[in-house]
Amino acid sequence: MLKVLIAAVFLAMLTSLLMGAGYLIRDDSRSRRLLTSLKVRVSLASLLIALLLYGFYVGDLGRV
Template sequence: MLKLLIALTFIAMLISLAAGAGFLLKDASTSKRTLTSLKLRITLAVVLMILLVYGFSQGLLN
């Protein structure tokens, strides 16, 4: 279950990265969608790190 959550979080990060790149290339300079995508990606990275630390500390990940 934990490995599935880690994989889903990583996939969500990749989707957010692709969306941010698309927003950066297509949107006007006043758009905040790129910043929102970055905030989401940072939040997902923090969640991923927490899941990894939890998994290693509990012995669920080798």
């Protein structure tokens, strides 16, 4: 279950990255959507690191 959650957060980060790239290309300089996309991406990255640390701590990700 944890691995699926990690994969979902990673895919959400990639989606946010692609959306941010699209906003960078299309929007004018006054648009705040790029900044919002960056905030979401940083939050998701923090969540991903926390999930990875938790997975290694409890041993779910350390086993082969």
